[in-house]
Amino acid sequence: MIDERRFRGIDLNLLVTFLVLMRERSVSRAAAKLFIGQPAASAALARLREQFGDELLVRTPAGMVPTARAQELEATLTPVVEQMQAALFAPASFDPAGAEHTFTVGVPDWVEIWLLPGLLGRLREQAPGVRIAVRASDPFSFVEMLENGQIDLAIGPQVDGPRWLRTRRLRTMAFRCLYRRSLTDGTPLTLDQYVANPHVLVSYRAVFESAADEMLAGLGLRRDVRCTTPRFATLPELLRASPLIATVPDVLAERWAGRQLVDSPIPFALPGFVATAAWHARRAQDPALVWLLGAIEVVAAQGRRQTRQR
Numbered sequence: 044m045i046d047e048r049r050f051r052g053i054d055l056n057l058l059v060t061f062l063v064l065m066r067e068r069s070v071s072r073a074a075a076k077l078f079i080g081q082p083a084a085s086a087a088l089a090r091l092r093e094q095f096g097d098e099l100l101v102r103t104p105a106g107m108v109p110t111a112r113a114q115e116l117e118a119t120l121t122p123v124v125e126q127m128q129a130a131l132f133a134p135a136s137f138d139p140a141g142a143e144h145t146f147t148v149g150v151p152d153w154v155e156i157w158l159l160p161g162l163l164g165r166l167r168e169q170a171p172g173v174r175i176a177v178r179a180s181d182p183f184s185f186v187e188m189l190e191n192g193q194i195d196l197a198i199g200p201q202v203d204g205p206r207w208l209r210t211r212r213l214r215t216m217a218f219r220c221l222y223r224r225s226l227t228d229g230t231p232l233t234l235d236q237y238v239a240n241p242h243v244l245v246s247y248r249a250v251f252e253s254a255a256d257e258m259l260a261g262l263g264l265r266r267d268v269r270c271t272t273p274r275f276a277t278l279p280e281l282l283r284a285s286p287l288i289a290t291v292p293d294v295l296a297e298r299w300a301g302r303q304l305v306d307s308p309i310p311f312a313l314p315g316f317v318a319t320a321a322w323h324a325r326r327a328q329d330p331a332l333v334w335l336l337g338a339i340e341v342v343a344a345q346g347r348r349q350t351r352q353r
Contacts, residue, residue: 060087065117068107125325137330139170149180149194153275157294161342181247189323201319210321213343217315219296220307222288232307243287246271
């Protein structure tokens with residue numbers, strides 16, 4: 044039961060201001076996000092300090108740092124305010140057939156290659172007024188993009204994240220080798236061939252080592268990575284032009300293997316990963332996003348069936 048007497052003198056708008064201040068760690072940036080002047084934001088912070096009997100945010104040479112009390116309040120209030128937002132502002136339902144809606148989805152290019160053709164086909168049939176804006180993201184950037192509202196949804200490898208991060212597993216991915224047929228005359232790649240031939244590596248941070256190199260080091264072996272690129276989409280042309288080996292998610296190997304390029308199992312134990320959809324908890328009750336997640340799950344499941352039938 045709500046005790047209304049305890050809320051006398053409490054301005055619930057201040058709770059929103061508090062959460063924005065905690066997110067931005069800056070009075071001026073929070074003011075911009077709240078569409079108010081900086082003096083008004085400073086006054087709101089003063090009222091919050093008085094209301095909670097704590098400094099909440101302390102100015103330091105490195106910027107504004109939250110107190111322990113502020114961190115405790117943020118953890119408690121965030122889900123409460125997000126539920127209020129969903130109840131007050133989210134539409135009651137989403138009708139895909141009649142909706143005019145744009146989703147912004149952050150993905151690395153291998154996910155775009157894997158899912159976007161099937162997803163666009165599903166939208167064309169079921170939601171002709173729905174558009175998809177794809178933004179490039181990777182495991183190092185998508186959490187910040189979700190937090191800042193730059194994207195509605197991210198898809199990529201599963202990673203640990205903040206407490207507000209919500210995720211849904213889509214598919215377990217394995218890795219396969221991809222290379223031009225002349226490299227092995229079409230026969231499966233051996234471990235000796237894997238380490239003897241040069242490699243191209245997809246790296247979002249331009250580093251020349253990955254989990255594969257760690258596994259090889261455990262076997263006392265080392266491969267020769269000659270090139271890194273942040274995009275999977277360039278690999279087919281690179282592999283056709285040069286005697287290189289690429290280690291790629293199986294969903295790409297399935298699409299690219301053919302007359303010129305062949306794929307092969309990794310010739311040593313290399314763990315796979317889980318392709319995961321991720322979104323901010325503040326969107327958890329958004330019926331449009333819930334519908335999109337369902338559509339993506341269907342497309343991902345179709346890919347699994349095709350792989351088993353291959």
